[in-house]
Amino acid sequence: MRVIRQLSTSRRLLQSLIQKQKYQATTYARPHDLILSRGKNAMLYDDVNNKEYIDFTAGIAVTALGHANPQVADIMCKQSQKLIHSSNLYYNEECLKLSENLVEATKSFGGQYDSSRVFLCNSGTEANEAALKFAKRYGILKNPSKQGIISFENSFHGRTIGALSVTSNPKYREPFGSLIPGVEFLNINDELTKLDQQIGSSKDKVAGLIVEPIQGEGGVFPIPLDTLIGLKKICEDNDVIVIYDEIQCGLGRSGKLWAHSYLPKEAHPDIFTTAKALGNGFPIAATITNEKVNSILKVGDHGTTYGGNPLGSAIGNYVVDVIADQKFLDQVVDKGSIITDRLRKLQKRFPEQIKDVRGKGLMIGCDFSEAPSKIVEAARDAGLLIITAGKTTVRFVPALTIENDLLEKGLDIFERAVEKVYN
CATH class of the missing domain: 3.40.640.10 (Type I PLP-dependent aspartate aminotransferase-like (Major domain))
Structure with missing residues (x-):
């Protein structure tokens, strides 16, 4: 019974927040049922829907030192x-x-x-x-x-x-x-x-x-x-x-x-x-x-x-x-290499769909042969937030402080999203 009451409360809260979206100026296209509540480094949480996301967007390359950075707070x-x-x-x-x-x-x-x-x-x-x-x-x-x-x-x-x-x-x-x-x-x-x-x-x-x-x-x-x-x-x-x-x-x-x-x-x-x-x-x-x-x-x-x-x-x-700090910058390069290496391996599996992998450090683009909106959606459904750039590029700009294991886990989700869309 307690679980049912909690679900009912969450649904009512979600509907209430969706209703409040009518007060927002019509300048953005956003998933209406994703309501972010909090974050920690490279993770974001939607407590209304009880979901968590690995964040490869960093607020569009803003939260370089992670969400809710304790020193910044x-x-x-x-x-x-x-x-x-x-x-x-x-x-x-x-x-x-x-x-x-x-x-x-x-x-x-x-x-x-x-x-x-x-x-x-x-x-x-x-x-x-x-x-x-x-x-x-x-x-x-x-x-x-x-x-x-x-x-x-x-x-x-x-x-x-x-x-x-x-x-x-x-x-x-x-x-x-x-x-x-x-x-x-x-x-x-x-x-x-x-x-x-x-x-x-x-x-x-x-x-x-x-x-x-x-x-x-x-x-x-x-x-x-x-x-x-x-x-x-x-x-x-x-x-x-x-x-x-x-x-x-x-x-x-x-x-x-x-x-x-x-x-x-x-x-x-x-x-x-x-x-x-x-x-x-x-x-x-x-x-x-x-x-x-x-x-x-x-x-x-x-x-x-x-x-x-x-x-x-x-x-x-x-x-x-x-x-x-040179050590900090060096680890940015190392993390970027993890992404590019994984994406180039993925490109070999999908050569007709992935045209290019480019960028420097932790600013990397994976360019597809068509608009990657379905991949973005599939990744989000599986717990990864990614964004696009231009017409056909998925942009990877995670926090510069993202943990390596979380980076690998996010890339696993991205690969599965590509597989889901193209297989």
Whole structure:
């Protein structure tokens, strides 16, 4: 009788929560009967339905140090009792420390060698908005008509109007009509000579170029290092500011602190952006610049009310301290190898269905010959949460702290889901 009463109570609660979904804006497609209650590292729990899931999504590459991280919870508790917010009118200790941490860790771990200044904000799209504004400011001071932005096909940089303007997918752009003018989308796979000609012919009109070192939402495509090296040279020759969007691929996700840490310093950006993992779920982001960019900024050129708040900054300091450690980064590479090895073996079993396995570190794409929605659903039914990228790619972005045995167990479920769909 007790079990029956519990089931009845759970059903009533589920129906009540489903009813409340009518108050949500119609902007997401979500399974209506999956209601998450809590998490622990790479596990998520739906207590309403008494289900548990291995999580290969990490909140879309956000909870890099795991769900309900006890150290993050402790920091939030202690800092919230001291100071949560003080506005950008005053300095606070945690904000200053985080700015220093980001710059010094970047230099120490092979990132932007001339990194100098940090603008703290609240989300990836905000960080990219700041980067675009800084680049346009630089260009306009050189020449009033030099304010265009180069972006690339298959890119994703955010949903606000400025960031959306440099996001290539028409599905995201076209419903909103006229966006920011002067944006041109190039093909990142074109020969460098063609890209050189395209950028050079517009050098008097182009202020900045923005690119993801690993394209995320577009399907997990690592940009060849030679391409990024060549692009930086082209931009330097034409006095174009280079922005690397490391919102998803940064902070250890690629197996290095930054995805551009794989590059020699002559290919480092003038600006790069980070968010997602920086707060491990708490909203915080950063735009990091060199002095070339900072030198043209004046007080009042940009701002944000919540950016650099003590609570977010305290969490960011902890995240940077944990990830900026070579042993930690090495284990990210090792875990990534476990995934890619298993997926390539699976590809040999299903060569017609699995076209490619690509990525770096714990940002890996398994590309199918068709939309993998049935695989996502079959995996979820069996207790594994995975997400897609682009039209045909399953994206693997688990917590960087996922236990190896849990990783293997999740891959077992994924293999069975593929077998179920294709056998």
